[in-house]
Each structure stands twice: as structure tokens, then as C-alpha cells.
Amino acid sequence: MSGKIVTVWGGDNSGKSTFAVNLACALSSRDCLVGLISSSLTYGNLQIFFGQSIPPEKGLFHALHEDNPNIGEKFSEYEESKNLFFLSAPTHYTGLLCDTVTLKGVERMITAASLVFDILIIDGAGELANPVSGAGLWMAEKIYTLHKPSIAAQMWYQGIEDFVRELHIAGKQIHILRSPNGEFDEKTYQGMTGLSFAYELPFVKRAGELENVGTPIYLFHDRVCKRYGRVLEQISEEICGGKA
Template identity: 75%
Template structure:
């Protein structure tokens, strides 16, 4: 039986990759084999978050172009968890390969990956033209849409409303509010958006520092990261059901 796909989506600088990485870490602690795919076609941001390089013989472009049935071999193993693997562009690659990515090969690659992993997480992009993100939205069991309150976030959400309606993905969305700081009054944003927020993620002052050091928030145990991880555990439970094994 194939695994399920979950896509993380939202506007610029809303914390998508932070959330995707740490949700993957939380799920991997539940004896689930987790694959995480980046939609960034020009820069390997997952390498920064995990503090690891992706060699040229692995990575996104190899997974898309090769007919190798062992799609899992193109994923890089995260050294901090035996159950977590990630797929990103190589740390060094010959440029402009992103122009050759098609929807058809992306769909083939993702469907092959669901035969390897129990859970596949796609770190989506705000641009509607991104093929990795677009296929991830289409195939997703559930879409976690992140909101970091701002006028820009509100405008992005309104700008993609026709897209979500035409692609019939609105019902798959789970909206998550991301606090931009510890003191922000989110009432005006809630009033503007008129969407239900199933979860709220706290502001982590040290997030940038930890991510640049290759340390996922889920692996850091100060009280602020623990609050963030507590929300992730609730979401992981909603995906897997029950407590950690």
C-alpha cells in the first residue's frame, strides 16, 4: 500500500520550510518512514536545515530524470533520525536544470516515492508555477497552509483563491497561524481572513540561529522550542493517530 502525501503551503517567509522540516522530524519518531521533498529548484535549503550536503549523484534532478526504480536511493538520509530522508537539489549542480522540470515527471517521481515512504511531505512554494509544489498540492491528502500575519500574507492568500477553487483543494487545507513575534495582536488578521485556524505555532526567537547551525527546532529542548514541538506532536498525532510508539 502506498504512503500518504502532505503538502506545506503559504506565502513568502511564513515558516513553511521550518514547519515541514520539524513535522518530518516529529513523524519520524513514530516509527514512520518519512520522505521530505523540497520544491526549491535553485537552492538546497534543506541542506542548511539538516546541516548536510547533497552529493551530485543524489538529489531532486536525478530523481526526476533517472528511470531507476529505487527512488529512495536519490533521497539523502538525515543523520539525526534513522527514519527520515530528504530530497533537495544537490549542494553543487550545473545550473538552469530547473527549467527542464515537467509536471509529468514530477508526478511520476512523487507517486514512486509514496511506494517507498509511509509519509511524504512536500515543502511547497508560494509561486503557482512551481511544478513540485503544484503536483504536491494536487496529490496531497492534506495541505497545511501557514499564515504569518501581515498584509502581504493576506494579499497572497487572496491572490491564490481562484487557484484553490479551480483545483478543488480548499477542502484539503488545514490553516495554521504562525506568530511573527511574541507580542503580535493577531485579531485584525483573523478578522480579515475569516478562516478557521486549527493550530497556532509560537514565535521562536532563536529559529534562524538554530537553522543556520543545522539544528531542527524539534531537536532543541529549550522551553520555546518545546512549545513549538508540542504543536507538532498534536499534528503528528492527527496524521498517525495515537501517541508515539
């Protein structure tokens, strides 16, 4: 039986990768085996969040290009959790491989990975042509779409409306507001987009600092990080159906 597939989506600077990493941490703490896949084809971003490197024999391109039944071996284990594994572009640049990524190959990889993990999270891309993100969107059971209120975010949301309609994914979307910390009025943004938000993530001032030292927000226990973590736990419960 395959596991649940969840995709995290949003425009540039929406906090989607931060959210995807920390959601994976929250889910893995519930005794779920969690796989996290980055859609970035040129830059290995997940290993920065986890403070680890990806060895040459592992990584996204190996998982895509090898018809390997043991796809779990291509994931890297997060050193702080026995239940969390991630798949990202290698630490050393391999951008020339990007042109060989096909939608069929991505679908095969996601399907194989969903048989290994209880929950598979795809960290999507804002650009619509990304094959990992695109496959993740239509294969997902739920799509958590992040918004950091701004004119740019509103333009991104308007720009994807036809794409969302053509893929018939609007019903799977759960919209999450990332607190703008006074930079943009939240009610104005809601009025511009016509959206209602199921969850609101607090502003974490030290998020960039924690990322630079490879510490997920969920594992850091100051007051604001705990508030962020409580939202993640609510979402984890929604995904797991109340399983603790």
C-alpha cells in the same frame, strides 16, 4: 500500498520550510519512515536545516530525470534519524536544469516516492507556477497552510483563492497560525482573511540561529522549542491516526 502524502504551503516568510523540516522530525520519531521533498528548483535549502551536503549522485534532479525504480537512493539520509530522508536540489548550483522539470515527471517522482515512505512531505512554494509544489498540492491528502499575519500574507491568501478553487483543494487545507510576536494583530488578520486556525505555532526567537547550525527546532529542548514541538506532535498524531 502507498504512503500518505502531505504538503506544506504558504507565502514568503510564512515559515513553511521550517515547519516542514520539523514536522518530518516529529513524524520520524513516531517510528514512521518519512520522506521530505523540497520544491525549490534553484537552491538546496533542506540540507541547510539538516546541516548536511547532498552528494552529486543524489538530489532532486536525479530523482526527476531518471526512471529509477530505486528512487529512495536519490534521497539523503538525515544523520540524526534512521527514519528520515530528504530530497533537495544539489548543494552545487544547477539552475539550468530547472527548465527541464515537467509536471508529468514530478507526478511520477511523487508517486514512486510514496511507495517507499510511510509519509511523504512536500515542502511547497508560494509561487503558483512551481511544478513540484503544484503536483504536491493536488496529490496531497492534507495541506498544512502556514500564515504569519501581515498585509503581505493577506495579499498572498487573496491571490491564491482562484487557484485553490480551480484545483478543488480548499477542503484539504488545514490553516496554521505562526505567532507574529506583536508585529501584527492576530485578530485583525483573522478578520481580514475570515480564517479560523486549527493550530498556532509559538514564535521561536532563535529559529534562525538553529537553522544556521543545522539543528531542527524539534530537536532543541529549551522551553519555547518544546512548545513548538508539542504542536508538531499534535499534528503528527492527526496524520498518523493516533499511532505512537
